[in-house]
Amino acid sequence: MNTPSPDTSPDSPASTVAPTPGVPESDPRAPHVVVVGGGPGGYEAALVARRLGARVTVVERQGLGGAAVLTDVVPSKTLIATAEWFTTAEQGPELGVRGDAPAGERRDLVDLKAVNARVLALADAQSRDIHARLEREGVAVVAGTGRLDGPSRVLVEDASGATTSLDADTVLLAVGATPRTLPTAVPDGERILTWTQLYRLTELPERLIVVGSGVTGAEFAGAYQALGSQVVLVSSRDRVLPGEDMDAAELLEGVFRSRGMTVMSRSRAASAERTADGVAVTLSDGRVVEGSHVLIAVGAVPSTTGLGLEEAGVRLSASGHVEVDRVSRTSVPGVYAAGDCTGVLPLASVAATQGRTAMAHALGDAVAPLKLGRVAANIFTAPEIATVGLSEAKLRERGYRYVTTTLPLARNPRAKMLSMRDGFVKLFAHPDAGVVLGGVVVAPRASELIFPITLAVAHRLTVDDVADSFTVYPSLSGSIAEAARVLHGQSGPNATD
Ligand SMILES: Cc1cc2nc3c(=O)[nH]c(=O)nc-3n(C[C@H](O)[C@H](O)[C@H](O)COP(=O)(O)OP(=O)(O)OC[C@H]3O[C@@H](n4cnc5c(N)ncnc54)[C@H](O)[C@@H]3O)c2cc1C
Numbered sequence: 435m436n437t438p439s440p441d442t443s444p445d446s447p448a449s450t451v452a453p454t455p456g457v458p459e460s461d462p463r464a465p466h467v468v469v470v471g472g473g474p475g476g477y478e479a480a481l482v483a484r485r486l487g488a489r490v491t492v493v494e495r496q497g498l499g500g501a502a503v504l505t506d507v508v509p510s511k512t513l514i515a516t517a518e519w520f521t522t523a524e525q526g527p528e529l530g531v532r533g534d535a536p537a538g539e540r541r542d543l544v545d546l547k548a549v550n551a552r553v554l555a556l557a558d559a560q561s562r563d564i565h566a567r568l569e570r571e572g573v574a575v576v577a578g579t580g581r582l583d584g585p586s587r588v589l590v591e592d593a594s595g596a597t598t599s600l601d602a603d604t605v606l607l608a609v610g611a612t613p614r615t616l617p618t619a620v621p622d623g624e625r626i627l628t629w630t631q632l633y634r635l636t637e638l639p640e641r642l643i644v645v646g647s648g649v650t651g652a653e654f655a656g657a658y659q660a661l662g663s664q665v666v667l668v669s670s671r672d673r674v675l676p677g678e679d680m681d682a683a684e685l686l687e688g689v690f691r692s693r694g695m696t697v698m699s700r701s702r703a704a705s706a707e708r709t710a711d712g713v714a715v716t717l718s719d720g721r722v723v724e725g726s727h728v729l730i731a732v733g734a735v736p737s738t739t740g741l742g743l744e745e746a747g748v749r750l751s752a753s754g755h756v757e758v759d760r761v762s763r764t765s766v767p768g769v770y771a772a773g774d775c776t777g778v779l780p781l782a783s784v785a786a787t788q789g790r791t792a793m794a795h796a797l798g799d800a801v802a803p804l805k806l807g808r809v810a811a812n813i814f815t816a817p818e819i820a821t822v823g824l825s826e827a828k829l830r831e832r833g834y835r836y837v838t839t840t841l842p843l844a845r846n847p848r849a850k851m852l853s854m855r856d857g858f859v860k861l862f863a864h865p866d867a868g869v870v871l872g873g874v875v876v877a878p879r880a881s882e883l884i885f886p887i888t889l890a891v892a893h894r895l896t897v898d899d900v901a902d903s904f905t906v907y908p909s910l911s912g913s914i915a916e917a918a919r920v921l922h923g924q925s926g927p928n929a930t931d
Contacts, residue, residue, distance in 0.1 A: 460489045460572055465603035465797065468493065468588045469789075470580040470741075473500020474782040475608030475773025477564055479789030480573045483604075486797040490573045491600055493580035493590050498568065499561040501610050501774075502782045505630040508560055510653060512553045513633075514814050516544070517660035521816040521878075525853045540662030541638050549661075550633045576600075582607075582742035585766045589742075604768055604796040607748075607756055608789055609741065611734035611774040618705035619645070619730055625713045626706050627729050629654065639663045639727040643715050645703040646731035647674040649813050652686065654729055655695060656815040665695045666723055668715065670702040675813065679826060679874045681840065681860065682819045686876075689817070689856050698723070706730070736775045753777060760803035762792035770796060778804070781811055807872075810888045812881035817843075817857045820884035823872025823891035829862060837865045837924040841917045843877055848908035854878060859913040861887070861897070863921045868896035870918075877910055886914055897921040 467483040469476045472494030483490045497504050520540060568575055578592040588600045613628035615621055623631045629650055640663065644655040647669035659665040667674065667690065674690065674697060675683040690697055702718040712726040736755045743750060749757045749765035755777030762770045770792035773785030787804060794801045810822040829836045843849045843857035857877035863870050873887035890900050900918035905911045 461487065462489075464489050466491070466601065467604045467606065467793065467796070468580075468600050468602035469606045469608060470588060471500060471608035471610055471737075471773070471775075472498040472564075472568075472575070473502050473608060473610050473773060473785060475610070475775075475785035475789040476500065476606065477568060477789075478786040479606050479608065479772060479793045480568055481571055482790045482793040482799075483797060484571050484573055486793060486799055488604075488793075488797055491576055492568060492573055493576045493578060493588060493600075495577070495579040497558075497561045498565040498575065499557070500608075501612075501630075502785070503560045503564065504557050505633075507782050508557045509553045509633055510629070510650075510657075511814055512556050513549065514653065514657045516549050516552075517657035518816060520660045520662075528853045540660075541640075542662075544638050544661050546638045546661075547636045550635065553633050581740060582746040582748070582769070584742075585746050585748075585769050602768075604770065604793075606762075606789065606792050606796075607738075607741070607743075607764070607769065607771040607775060608773045608785065609737040609775045610785075611736045611780070613730070614733045614735050615730060616703075616705070616732065619703065619707075619715075619728070621730060622708070625708050625727050627727060629729065629731060632729065635727075639725070641666065641712070641725040641727075643668060643706075643713065643723055643725040643728040644731060645706070645715065645728060646733070647671065647676070647697075648731065648733065649675065649678075651729070651731035653814050654731065656686075656690065659690070659693055659695050660816060664725075666725060667695060667697045668701050668703050668717070668723065669697065669699050672699055675819070677827075678813070678819065679821060679860070681858070682821075682874055682876045685856060685858070686813075686815055686817070686819065689815075734774065734780065736777065738775055751777065758788070760791075761795040761801055762788045762804075763795065768796075779806060779809060779811075781809065784809060808888070808892050810884050812884065814881070817854075817877050818875075818880035820875045820880035821873070822884055822888045823870070824862065825872060825874075826862065829871065834871070835865050836862045836871055837921055838862045839917050839920040839924070841913045841920070843910070843913065846908070846910055846913045848910050848912070849877075851908065852878075854910075859883075859917050861914075861917045861921055863897045863918075863924075865924070868898060868921070869894050870897060870900060873914075875914070883910055883914070886911060 466489045469492045472492050480490045480492050578590040580588045580590050583589045621628050642658050642663045643666045644651045645668045655665050655667045674687045704718045706715045706728045713728045715723045747766045756771035758776045772788035774780045813819040840860040844855045860874040862872045870890040875883045897918040905915045
């Protein structure tokens with residue numbers, strides 16, 4: 435039996451690669467895989483390639499774990515863990531516990547220096563653990579910046595400027611992306627910030643302007659509001675989280691406003707500049723919003739420039755992403771790409787899956803093409819928003835027939851005991867076959883609750899399969915089975931319409 439190595443599952447956002455028992459010596463005749471970029475797209479692929487017998491080198495310029503571990507997923511979710519403490523404490527008085535700090539007084543309770551020190555220590559430890567795991571598995575790790583020299587050679591420049599050349603049978607590009615910035619709002623790391631610079635702050639921003647209301651903007655806006663900052667969320671769209679389930683986004687916007695956040699819809703930020711003691715953000719209609727700090731969260735750009743891709747014949751999209759098919763092949767045989775640099779879906783779990791798929795394809799293992807319709811995703815706000823399968827917008831866009839039901843969390847007995855009101859469970863199913871097509875859970879820890887729906891979508895279970903499965907009483911997951919029971923009457927031979 436394989437004993438799981440202690441550092442994989444907690445460290446890896448998506449690791450499912452079992453440790454290799456007793457690392458085999460690299461066969462010098464085995465194919466050489468060179469992975470450029472050591473984030474989840476890269477390091478997961480490296481582990482799979484080793485398991486499949488290849489010689490593997492990972493080239494990484496910043497630190498193993500990539501942006502996912504060092505600046506994005508791990509730090510943001512660790513910061514949110516502290517913010518959650520306050521959101522939970524808010525329920526205190528209702529549950530008969532004294533001691534919640536009113537929003538205005540929270541600032542004094544938060545030691546941001548300690549919070550950020552913990553965030554960075556955790557990220558650093560995870561990066562080191564991933565590094566150790568790769569080396570233990572026999573992966574060579576080379577520190578430096580890689581670029582293609584044709585389709586089967588990678589040149590690596592190290593910190594001293596020295597260049598080494600690596601011949602490769604297979605190359606995997608997993609170089610990720612970096613925050614998009616505006617030329618009129620250049621980050622200075624002190625007051626005008628990208629999300630990678632937030633953890634350098636030693637004091638909680640008094641009034642934080644968040645530009646951008648996508649997932650990243652919404653997560654940080656919610657977290658800083660909970661920690662005690664006044665937050666102004668500037669959104670160029672009609673509502674926060676455009677592109678997400680509309681009911682979930684509306685609910686979250688309502689929660690944000692009820693917590694005292696200022697949400698400015700249809701407001702496009704044109705520029706940001708420093709003032710004597712803070713920042714001023716000018717909107718495209720001329721209005722000016724003042725704050726102590728501004729976070730620019732307007733998306734990311736792929737790290738694909740200067741990589742020698744065009745010269746090697748690797749096709750890029752207009753946005754600079756590497757074009758890949760569902761098994762992660764680029765336009766050049768032997769060159770694969772995974773993760774945020776492909777623009778397929780910016781999630782650590784998708785990056786890891788693309789990387790694993792690429793290696794299986796390149797090294798002749800069984801390959802399952804990427805199925806985006808099965809991806810589960812979560813927005814770590816309070817409440818969280820978890821989704822899986824086809825969204826309602828996609829179902830409509832594709833003209834699919836479907837039945838749906840939404841059960842408010844407020845009706846769930848466990849939610850009542852926990853004093854949870856904001857949230858719901860929504861399911862979509864095929865009207866004839868009753869097969870579950872997708873779902874949305876809006877609730878605290880929705881990221882944990884979505885899994886039964888993910889199983890249903892992945893294995894084409896019907897609403898009756900879900901409804902007939904026991905749930906614990908009382909439990910939040912009871913609402914998932916209950917929603918399936920409601921759909922039992924609306925789908926299949928039982929349909930009443
Ligand atoms: C704030 C924030 C929070 C997020 N939270 C979540 C979440 O909760 N869950 C989730 O699933 N996703 C989350 N994401 C998305 C997730 O971070 C990305 O999808 C994931 O990091 C993509 O992995 P990757 O391997 O493609 O790239 P990365 O993690 O960006 O890694 C790429 C690596 O390549 C290296 N590199 C780049 N160019 C070179 C080069 N030329 N030579 C050598 N090395 C190079 C970089 O240094 C980097 O280490 C979040 C994103 C952000 C911005």
